Amino acid sequence: MFPTTIPLCTIIILALYISSVDAQNSSYPLGTVHGLEGSDLNVYDVAGDENTTTTNKVAVIVLYDIRGFNVTNTRLFCERLAYEYKIRVLMPDFFRNQPTAAATWPRVEQDLLTVNTYLSQNYSKLAVIGFCWGGLRVMKACGNGNNNSWTMTPYFTGISIHGSGLNVQDAEVLQAPMLFIRAGNDPPLDNITAVLDQKPFGSECEYKVYENMRHGFVSAGANYSDPANVAAIDDVHLRVRTYLSKILTDDGNSTTYPLGTVHGLEGSDLNVYDVAGDENRETINKVAVIVLYDIRGFNVTNTRLFCERLAYEYKIRVLMPDFFRNQPTAAATWPRVEQDLLTVNTYLSQNYSKLAVIGFCWGGLRVMKACGNGNNNSWTMTPYFTGISIHGSGLNVQDAEVLQAPMLFIRAGNDPPLDNITAVLDQKPFGSECEYKVYEDMRHGFVSSGANYSDPANVAAINDVHLRVRTYLSKILTDDTITTTPDSSCINVRASSWIAFFVLLLLKSLPLLLLSEQTL
8 A cells, every 4th residue: 555645855855856867868869779780789879969060070989887788877978978069979789688798809899890880971080988897998999909900099089987997008009098087986097197198199188086976977877866976977078078179179180171971983882982172172183083091991080081181282082992891801802993993983084084093001002003004904004194102012013014104102111112113113204203202200001090190290291291292293293284285386386387288289289270270
């Protein structure tokens, strides 16, 4: 039997609790649960304010705590972040209703790659935020320690909120700045701080302790009936938004250059990352550039950034095809790459009369092949007026011998020397147009997937590469224009020759004309 009267204090407590729960769920748009194509992974997906463009095309992946996928408070964090920061937030279900131990790091990493691929269709910069169990995985995701699928993190930053098991080993291989938030009863981070202070991005890392809070206070353990806990959560959200904005501003890249779009090409299964440059200006000389990525593939932020910057600063169209198609690298044989290039050529030739190719690492060798006729199957004369290899891998004399267009070769200090290739190209008719540049203090990959935008020396080198690429392209285009376009003196000489020819013909014909007139 229920009591017929309820004490007033109980009614007040219930009213406060109900209003607290209502405050959690009525303020922010709810997300949806859906699967990702080709995977058994579900995600909780919050789009933010649909009427507002997401900040800097950034998306955030949230890694939940040990309580898993269906916790209201953790979902509320996602909803609020998406709404207040106008950003896309996805929380994958790593556990899949299985024991936590089944979510090994290799499986989590594969799930992250699946989410990266899904998000990269519309977002060029990805960050990760993790609670408790997820906090440690965020640290791993922002490093290259025991990773199986990448050696350079695909995330521009990470945030650990009352992370569990954080350790020096993962700190030592961290590759991106992080914000660490912990409760008063969470372990101190002095050892981790000491390691990160030595990193090039150490000054960008931040640490915050909420001394009066207990572990879990932002996610599963949040108590929205406690004003102090609510105040702490409010401060965490403000701190997270401020930190993300600071890192994006410090990076300085996502806000400077127009972003591209991922789309398919009609009649093909090939996707491209397409950057139009400045839409208000015609591209220089109707030139388009095709970028061949490095071994890390299509979804690498730094490689896309190169495309965006080149398109913007040179006012040019840039396309980067997805040669790998989420398949093993070995499947991208040269005949298939060549066919993909032909597909892109056909697409671009509708509006662009001159095509160039730029390749990194894996792509550097394919650029060399594309600019020659060596083992090509689809052409004997290269369709490209020039090529640029940036820390190209596997460059060889055989491809140099059949090169048909001038090239710019850029390499890092630890890339193999190119003396043998230079000796071959010096004998070519265009040998004097080829250029070579070594960045002695840089390491392989410093412009694309291995770029470290927290290192001033690396940033300076990248800036110089962009200037060198633009200068080289302009030089080759100018030289080519002189070669292929007859100047006015040539035209006048040719015109004069034709006039002289007709005058001479008329003079020779004149006696015959007079004779025929007399006969008549």
